[in-house]
Amino acid sequence: MSTPSQLAKRFREVVLDGKWIANTNFKDQLSDVTWKQATTKIDSLNTIAMLTFHIDYYIAGLVDVFEGGDLKIKDQFSFDLPLIESQQQWEELLNKLWNDSGKFATLLEQMSDSKLREVFVDEKYDTYLRNIDGMIEHCYYHLGQITLIKKLILFKH
Template structure:
């Protein structure tokens, strides 16, 4: 198995497979209603929905980076208040997350492993570090989502 395939497996497991940490993005988010996703159980904290949008935006950002594009990260760090908390808007958010999953898996299936050593010019981190970093980012925020879900369900 090559490294790109191993990384694809990590992405897949964390999204809807069988990761070591035993929770996945898809399973966790499928149990959350739009109303729960929009709740702010911690004053000045983020909602589940805001975190999911943040995950989506960072997945898109890092994918562009490892495709050679230099990206300007906004000062809000992709944390934006939810304006539309309808069922349809929540479905669209979950669909957007699914789209980023498919885009990452496609990218990894076509990625030239010699490019792992390429550096992103802004922070001098390699593409390899960026790719593993976005998986770590997803896992970090999944932990937050799991805790927030417990707060909004009870």
């Protein structure tokens, strides 16, 4: 299996369908979360909806670059979640995450090994490989947060 295919598999595992590292994934954790739970604030923690938006923001930003576009994402906007006031809006956010994640994995699978060693947009961002590995690690980090916040919400209610 090529390196891009292995990375795509790891990415799918954390977001869409795996259980190997954390025994869960984003889709598994978020499938039964209601919009009210997703927007419930626990102390100073981010909400599940904010973390979902945040992770999709970065995935979508990398997809743009993978498709030949510019890197438009900025850290300062990565938590600018539009207000969610219904189950439909929550489900739209989830569907965006699933669609962007599927696109990310598919585009990654189509990359060559040599592309992974290329500079990602600008030398200050290092290589494609470093950014893809970083995305996978970023996803696991926030998956852990979502899992714990979900438990806190269910415990309090």
